[in-house]
Amino acid sequence: MTEMPNRPARPWDIFNKNLNNIAPAVAEERINICQSCEFFVKATRQCKKCGCFMDMKTKLLNAECPVGKWGQVSVSMTEEQ
Numbered sequence: 001m002t003e004m005p006n007r008p009a010r011p012w013d014i015f016n017k018n019l020n021n022i023a024p025a026v027a028e029e030r031i032n033i034c035q036s037c038e039f040f041v042k043a044t045r046q047c048k049k050c051g052c053f054m055d056m057k058t059k060l061l062n063a064e065c066p067v068g069k070w071g072q073v074s075v076s077m078t079e080e081q
Helices: 011-015 024-035
Strands: none
């Protein structure tokens, strides 16, 4: 099995067909955390700390919150959701 990249998430990872996204329940949990965060900009759905669009970032395996509220998910790229 091939593991996820051993590096921080990059914005274009959302388009990488070799990387699986996380389970929808995990992405939903992450975005809920973001929506209650003081650094979340509701109008653009971005993080004030990292500038990322959180609806996309929360779906990436190797993404993590810049202030430590949620972290990476260790799942192989070939594992089914």
